[in-house]
Amino acid sequence: MLAFCFLLLSAATATAAVERVISLSPHTTELAYAAGLGDKLVAASDYSDYPEAAKALERVANYRGIKLERIVALQPDLILAWQGGNPSREMERLEQLGFTVFYSNPKTLTDIATSLEALGKYADSPQQANAAATDFRQQLNALQQSHQTQRPVKYFYQLSDAPMITLSGESWPSQVFALCGGQNVFADSPAAYPQVSEEQVIIRQPEVIFGTNHAGSQLARWNKWQQQLPAVARGNLFFLTSDWLNRPTPRTLKAAQEVCHYLDKVRQQPH
The missing domain is CATH 3.40.50.1980 (Nitrogenase molybdenum iron protein domain)
Structure with a gap:
């Protein structure tokens, strides 16, 4: 079974609550809100349109690339990126500048719940993320049980x-x-x-x-x-x-x- 590849590029092994978050893909924007980080988002990618509040965020990424200088100017505590979807050269540059980058690259459905829990560690409280992850697993299990035969x-x-x-x-x-x-x-x-x-x-x-x-x-x-x-x-x-x-x-x-x-x-x- 393929393992979920969530890479947290940070020297520290423990996570702490953050105040400024940038999301560089629509799906990581959704995950951020679901994990209780919505009020910390200061910018996101084009097509980050869910939930409704995401539409008001400044845009710093699209299919052509990311606005590196603007991201640096916003000084985020955490950057949420799509592994393989965001340009590797620019992402490496952000890492070299000392920014913490959380990469998302789901391989299984259960990885969605895992990602919620991982992101919840950056929220003021992990309660919302953990509850969302539990609910997701329960509903997923019910679907699996009803269709496995x-x-x-x-x-x-x-x-x-x-x-x-x-x-x-x-x-x-x-x-x-x-x-x-x-x-x-x-x-x-x-x-x-x-x-x-x-x-x-x-x-x-x-x-x-x-x-x-x-x-x-x-x-x-x-x-x-x-x-x-x-x-x-x-x-x-x-x-x-x-x-x-x-x-x-x-x-x-x-x-x-x-x-x-x-x-x-x-x-x-x-x-």
Whole structure:
């Protein structure tokens, strides 16, 4: 089982409450609020839009990079970063300048609860984070118990349309689909997020095809393949809420409930 890679780059082994926090990705912003650090946030990344209060934060990062000089000027006690998502060179520079950086790189669903507890150590009190982590584990366990004996359902998850990108069996959020008994038709891809063709999807015969609400009408491309694809023939083309699914936060449970609902619907059809 893959361990959760949360790296805390600090010379000290103990953590202490902080007063100024910067988040460099939407999911670490959500985690900060859930862990009781919301009132400590002074800046965040673009698309940090949950909860509502996050929309008012100054923006210091986006998909192109981070505003290094502005981050330094804000003098944060703690920087929350996305391992692999934020530019390594700039992050190394911040570390060299003495800033404490907390890296998030979830590998399993339970890592979300672990991250809440780790972040809670920086809050004035860990009570909120610990309670959120406990609640998350309880709800996750209930979903696991209710779906562990269900029939596997072959699915294709379309991340983007042009080019058409999907995910491998080890890449986030494949864990959410697996929880519900989903069987990724590209699970064995050597690339984390492979570019695929319509023909490759047809060969693998998914029973259901998922897209996200951020991608608009991307699933319409499959309607012409009604005779070749079971997912199209049975009307199993579903849109998922992208922020729930693609951000590893407590709202991932909402994504799991959504995915499980659709896969259960597929299971009820004549096979």
